[in-house]
Amino acid sequence: MPKKTPFFEFHKNLGAKIVDFAGFEMPIQYPDGIVKEHIWVREKAGMFDVSHMGEIEIKGKDALNFVNYITSNDASRLEVMQVQYSAFPTEEGTIVDDLLVYRLDENHFLLVVNAANIEKDYQWILSHKKGDVEIKNRSDDYAEIAFQGPLSEKVLQRITKENLSELPYYYAMYATVLGKKVLLSRTGYTGEDGFELYFEDFEHGKKVFLKLLEFDEVKPIGLGARDTLRLEMGYCLYGNDIDETTNMIEAGLSWILKLDKEDFIGKKALLKIKEEGPARRRVAFITERRAAIPRHGQKIFKDGEEVGHVTSGTMSPSLQQGIGMGYVRRHHTRRGTEIEIDIRGRKEKATIVKLPFYKNGTVKR
């Protein structure tokens, strides 16, 4: 039986199309449809139920050292209540999952992981346990709302006591929202300014959900638009663009890989890959014909020779053209390189471009 989030009944009442996503019954879209929802988030404020995300808590005297051992980024650089994008590398340097690391206190971390990987990640973390740490899978204890868009701060401020303009990008706080403290961070997956709110009190989460929907600037947004929004920014989706067969360097995730850390899982393999240079790289491309929409799994050619494959593709609602990401063999990854995508038997011209595809996002940096 797929799980339901605390907001499930609201989605049904709002007329959402529900799909099974990673074992959760989630809204893929509401009656407006993906394109309108996407544009709404780029212009106003959209509310996403992301309660399917997993939360794993690490506490104890050695929590910092342990988090630093299992993740690729350097958690020691985090201030208390700062947030960091990171990954769990395998010994081979490939990716168990990507995640957000919240440093809630000196030795108290909350790791926010992908829904499809909750159990795998939890077992992975347990099996690599080191030192004096307590590891808890808290995934069922949190409901989560992502509130995203250029108007998100203005709207959320109406029901929040603390001054949100003082919360920098990738920082968190315990804020009083509708009279109760919730964990709130300035983070997101859309390329717009926005927040993520974590509710341990589900009834309170429901109140906030309904309250935010009352504002004219706000619409509910489904997972369909969440995917097109993240792809326009070139953010990786686990299971598509990254997985246990892609290493962090070829995936273009060196910016969250701190090889000068003392010791962590995958360090040896990743140092070697860095030294030798990756055999392929994740690239972004746009297709020439508007009608040519790349899709996951399609092959990429250069001068008639197969050089890679597509990992994510869609029609970009903002740019009105086909966009995609994929892995391409080295020497063919330079910006401006002309490639061809095999879209159902037809070789469609495409050009490798710089990310993000969408350059007017309001995300704070």
Place this chain on the structure above:
Amino acid sequence: MNIPENLKYTKEHEWVKVEGEFAIVGITDYAQGELSDIVYVELPEVGTNLNKGDVITTLEAVKTVADVYSPVSGEIVEVNEKLADEPGLINQDPYGEGWIVKIKISNPDELNDLLGADEYKKVIEED
């Protein structure tokens, strides 16, 4: 769910409106809802001869892509050119402005294989 009584259907979610020796073909309201947000229609050419079951066209939606199969054999005599610029017509008005092609039927016996509205409703319920 909108399933007009006066149309014929296929299990693949095409609808057929028979007008004399011609068949007008589109996709059903259910099908457009499943695809959602159709963003491109690769229009076929007038004069193309089709066998029953051949692909008439491919519909690109944001999340997915779907083929439209010919419910009958015959020659395409007209295509809905408006879909080139406004593919969303299929979502907005699947049985009207969102029609896809008009086919001159070469084997009228094949019409007997098509489903009535009640039979099509059962197909959806089992989907």
